[in-house]
Amino acid sequence: MLTFDDTPAKWMIYPAVLFLVLGMSFGVFIAFNGFVFPDYFSGEYIHFGKIRPIHVGHVTLLWLLSANIGLFYYFVPRLCGVPLWSPNVAYVSIALWWPALILGTYSYPWGTNFGWEYAELPVHVGLFPTKLMFTLAFALVAFNLYMTVATRRYEKMYVSLWYTMGTMFWTLFTVLVGFYIINWVPMGISRVNVSFFYVHNLVGLIFTPMGLAQAYYFLPKLANTPIYSHRLSMIGFWSIAFVYAWIGAHHIIHGPVSQWLQTTSIVFSIWLFIPVWTVVTNLFATLKPQWSEYTQSAPIRFIMMGNIFYLLTCIQGPLMALRNVNEITSKTDWVIGHSHISLYGTFTFFAIAGIYQAVPVMVKKPLWSNKLANWHFSLNLFGSIPFMLSLWIGGFWQGMLWSTWADGGTYAAFHNHLTELPFLQTVADMRPFWIWRAIGGAIVLFANMLFAVNIFNTIILPEKDPLQERKLPLSSVGNAKAAL
Amino acid sequence: MTPPLHNNFFYRLEKSAVITFIGVILLFSCAVVVTLIAPSLVDPSWTLPASSYQVQMYEVVDPNIYISGSQSGGADLQFAYHLKNNESLLSFEETEFSRIVAPPDLEKYITHQGERPLKLTSRLLMLRKPIKGVQTSFNAYEMAEALRQKLQEDWEEKNPQWKEQGLTKFDYAISELYALDAQEGFAVAPPDVILENWISSDFVFVDTKLQDKELPPGVVYISNPKEYRIARFSNGNTLEWKYDPNGEIISSIEALKSHPLGFRSRAELISLGEKVFAAEGCWYCHTDQTRTLVQDVVANGSESYPAPPSSANEYIYQKITFPGTRRIGPDLSRVGVKRPSRDWHKAHFWSPKTASEGSIMPAFQHFFDYDPRGTAHSPTGVPNLSFEAIFQYLMTKGTRITPPTEAWWLGKDPLNTMDIIEGRKEI
Numbered sequence: 001m002l003t004f005d006d007t008p009a010k011w012m013i014y015p016a017v018l019f020l021v022l023g024m025s026f027g028v029f030i031a032f033n034g035f036v037f038p039d040y041f042s043g044e045y046i047h048f049g050k051i052r053p054i055h056v057g058h059v060t061l062l063w064l065l066s067a068n069i070g071l072f073y074y075f076v077p078r079l080c081g082v083p084l085w086s087p088n089v090a091y092v093s094i095a096l097w098w099p100a101l102i103l104g105t106y107s108y109p110w111g112t113n114f115g116w117e118y119a120e121l122p123v124h125v126g127l128f129p130t131k132l133m134f135t136l137a138f139a140l141v142a143f144n145l146y147m148t149v150a151t152r153r154y155e156k157m158y159v160s161l162w163y164t165m166g167t168m169f170w171t172l173f174t175v176l177v178g179f180y181i182i183n184w185v186p187m188g189i190s191r192v193n194v195s196f197f198y199v200h201n202l203v204g205l206i207f208t209p210m211g212l213a214q215a216y217y218f219l220p221k222l223a224n225t226p227i228y229s230h231r232l233s234m235i236g237f238w239s240i241a242f243v244y245a246w247i248g249a250h251h252i253i254h255g256p257v258s259q260w261l262q263t264t265s266i267v268f269s270i271w272l273f274i275p276v277w278t279v280v281t282n283l284f285a286t287l288k289p290q291w292s293e294y295t296q297s298a299p300i301r302f303i304m305m306g307n308i309f310y311l312l313t314c315i316q317g318p319l320m321a322l323r324n325v326n327e328i329t330s331k332t333d334w335v336i337g338h339s340h341i342s343l344y345g346t347f348t349f350f351a352i353a354g355i356y357q358a359v360p361v362m363v364k365k366p367l368w369s370n371k372l373a374n375w376h377f378s379l380n381l382f383g384s385i386p387f388m389l390s391l392w393i394g395g396f397w398q399g400m401l402w403s404t405w406a407d408g409g410t411y412a413a414f415h416n417h418l419t420e421l422p423f424l425q426t427v428a429d430m431r432p433f434w435i436w437r438a439i440g441g442a443i444v445l446f447a448n449m450l451f452a453v454n455i456f457n458t459i460i461l462p463e464k465d466p467l468q469e470r471k472l473p474l475s476s477v478g479n480a481k482a483a484l
Numbered sequence: 485m486t487p488p489l490h491n492n493f494f495y496r497l498e499k500s501a502v503i504t505f506i507g508v509i510l511l512f513s514c515a516v517v518v519t520l521i522a523p524s525l526v527d528p529s530w531t532l533p534a535s536s537y538q539v540q541m542y543e544v545v546d547p548n549i550y551i552s553g554s555q556s557g558g559a560d561l562q563f564a565y566h567l568k569n570n571e572s573l574l575s576f577e578e579t580e581f582s583r584i585v586a587p588p589d590l591e592k593y594i595t596h597q598g599e600r601p602l603k604l605t606s607r608l609l610m611l612r613k614p615i616k617g618v619q620t621s622f623n624a625y626e627m628a629e630a631l632r633q634k635l636q637e638d639w640e641e642k643n644p645q646w647k648e649q650g651l652t653k654f655d656y657a658i659s660e661l662y663a664l665d666a667q668e669g670f671a672v673a674p675p676d677v678i679l680e681n682w683i684s685s686d687f688v689f690v691d692t693k694l695q696d697k698e699l700p701p702g703v704v705y706i707s708n709p710k711e712y713r714i715a716r717f718s719n720g721n722t723l724e725w726k727y728d729p730n731g732e733i734i735s736s737i738e739a740l741k742s743h744p745l746g747f748r749s750r751a752e753l754i755s756l757g758e759k760v761f762a763a764e765g766c767w768y769c770h771t772d773q774t775r776t777l778v779q780d781v782v783a784n785g786s787e788s789y790p791a792p793p794s795s796a797n798e799y800i801y802q803k804i805t806f807p808g809t810r811r812i813g814p815d816l817s818r819v820g821v822k823r824p825s826r827d828w829h830k831a832h833f834w835s836p837k838t839a840s841e842g843s844i845m846p847a848f849q850h851f852f853d854y855d856p857r858g859t860a861h862s863p864t865g866v867p868n869l870s871f872e873a874i875f876q877y878l879m880t881k882g883t884r885i886t887p888p889t890e891a892w893w894l895g896k897d898p899l900n901t902m903d904i905i906e907g908r909k910e911i
Contacts, residue, residue, distance in 0.1 A: 047846035049765025115762025
């Protein structure tokens with residue numbers, strides 16, 4: 001039997017779990033300090049504008065991207081039947097990765113925020129060229145994974161490998177565009193357009209294929225059942241490749257960009273229904289013969305709930321791109337709800353499921369507590385409901401309130417509506433929703449603290465009861481055949 | 485390590501897979517070309533300016549208007565134009581109560597009261613109070629006094645009953661036009677200047693170098709420049725300064741920019757303001773786009789006129805543009821028109837919750853320096869560089885789309901937003 005050196009995966013996943021909790025703490029902090037008790041803790045280094053990018057930097061890069069790469073280090077060798085091509089290259093990449101992201105993210109309060117959404121990472125912090133370090137680290141990850149696939153023993157490439165290879169190329173391209181090429185295009189709207197290409201592809205061509213690669217690997221693995229249709233998964237893969245690059249401009253519908261570009265992005269946004277249906281159908285059909293597993297295993301629940309959230313997010317996305325829906329939802333909390341259901345509800349759930357499967361295998365011990373994992377899932381789900389529903393309902397309502405300014409036929413009538421309902425009143429009306437959002441967020445944070453405790457106890461503590469091992473499907477040390 | 489069974493990366497690659505692969509790469513490149521590269525080339529509004537006024541504001545005015553908040557003992561800003569011979573356009577206009585005397589060779593630059601076209605020159609000339617006792621071939625002081633007497637006599641003739649009517653005798657402001665013996669100089673600019681003098685018709689260049697050139701569609705010019713002078717004084721051990729029309733002249737741009745004067749050009753401040761806007765994260769809560777929606781043009785409009793939707797060319801002078809994705813606070817794309825008052829922004833940045841009730845915006849008290857001596861007599865601290873930068877940056881929003889004479893807030897919006905939203909015009 002093959003053995004795998006999982007040290008690189010551990011070096012990516014363990015800190016990522018910590019940053020998940022930290023990032024969510026920053027999120028809960030701003031939910032309270034920005035909205036429930038506005039500016040209670042006040043000052044240059046702590047106000048909303050300084051802490052928000054720290055929250056986003058944590059959950060997108062320090063947690064999700066890092067965890068995803070850690071899970072790639074875990075399952076790509078197992079799907080290829082060979083060890084990681086070069087652990088040393090992985091170590092170099094890790095040595096660049098963490099300092100770049102930690103320094104970059106924690107420097108925002110000192111005024112290093114670069115100013116493009118999701119590309120806030122500063123060019124340098126002190127003597128550290130953080131942007132370059134991050135890019136280099138990612139290039140090394142991509143190189144290492146490509147070489148692992150190239151030297152594989154199993155001939156047939158499972159869909160997760162396709163997604164991995166796709167996302168490695170796309171991420172590199174997207175990062176280069178969003179970090180560097182953006183400065184070469186003319187100033188103004190041309191850069192905005194490039195920025196939104198980057199912003200959307202970060203989700204569409206980075207987190208989506210990474211998350212789906214995990215779902216396709218870990219669901220069959222956890223439920224011990226083959227994937228329903230490899231062909232369907234491949235259709236999903238290629239349609240993602242086809243659709244996502246076109247739709248960046250749907251972030252500025254009704255905005256100062258050319259109408260034809262807006263229309264193009266809307267048309268391709270509608271196409272998104274194809275990849276999402278392939279994924280959702282495929283994952284549900286995969287679990288169908290083993291449906292009882294859903295009640296037995298928290299990680300499977302995470303994947304299936306993530307799958308449902310994925311369906312929701314990908315129904316929302318194309319609909320929000322429609323001009324008339326966009327008129328109401330755009331620029332409101334609906335957008336925040338949408339970004340959380342995709343990055344948290346879907347891809348964080350997938351990554352959590354992956355970590356639940358991978359960590360016991362890597363440390364060759366069963367999960368410390370299955371009970372805690374069940375609580376983790378339930379609290380995550382129940383916390384996410386007030387959290388996301390309040391954002392959607394509140395956001396939609398605020399959009400409707402704003403649209404009352406467009407009632408009437410004359411400017412005098414429009415302006416009259418505006419005097420009756422000033423902007424600040426629509427802010428005040430959001431307060432109950434913001435309270436629910438903060439409460440939901442706090443529950444989610446608490447749930448993920450349990451997750452961190454569970455994972456680190458699994459790693460550190462000795463096995464509780466050796467007999468327990470037999471009962472747990474999780475503890476089966478994975479071998480390369482897994483999902484094939 | 486077990487050697488791989490095959491050296492071929494794509495083992496047993498089917499023909500259909502190859503075609504798909506090539507197809508997807510083609511489509512991806514196609515997407516990049518169409519969505520990233522084509523728009524700037526196809527749509528001229530992405531790269532061409534909104535108006536000649538916008539170009540001149542960013543390229544001519546901003547680099548040459550200098551602002552300092554550091555005048556000793558005052559919270560008010562100091563503004564100075566940097567005038568350059570053969571570059572800066574100047575006008576010398578008389579009004580009903582102000583007259584200009586000039587030596588015979590400079591007479592041609594004066595636009596007398598009610599006279600048109602407006603005479604503009606790029607020769608470096610300025611106005612000053614005629615000084616007694618300066619003996620040259622042209623005796624400005626005597627000429628000015630004679631003119632004043634004559635004007636007052638004329639006025640008395642016109643209003644013979646002025647004492648009985650309780651009128652005050654007019655005192656005419658008479659200045660002397662003189663040529664600076666230098667290639668550059670500094671002139672007083674009006675306080676809180678956001679809009680510049682603009683003329684698009686009925687003007688003429690009185691200058692041999694510019695005369696032959698075709699007249700542009702309109703120009704920004706400086707009216708009646710007076711030299712910016714300062715007085716230095718010491719306060720304990722520190723050397724301080726203040727504006728003084730009779731003080732010393734400023735020798736060079738370096739002297740203007742260095743301590744203790746500490747002037748910065750508005751171009752520098754706007755650029756810094758953009759960085760402050762990014763670093764403080766203003767853009768997470770404020771959008772910078774009036775969308776093509778009725779609610780947006782109404783919310784950003786004035787009492788009488790809607791604000792035109794933002795167009796791509798408004799942003800072409802910004803390194804980073806913040807169209808925004810979330811509107812937690814109001815949109816800022818027309819803030820230069822909606823909130824032009826520096827005092828309003830001072831109070832608002834200091835404490836948004838008190839300045840606009842119900843606001844959830846954080847306080848930005850780090851935009852102000854502590855004022856230990858209380859000399860600024862300001863309820864807030866003394867605004868520092870961050871404040872001046874963000875203020876100048878915000879004041880560019882919505883004010884530069886069209887010249888002030890054809891502005892949307894006067895109802896002269898070129899897009900006819902009013903007609904569109906009231907349904908008289910289709911887009």
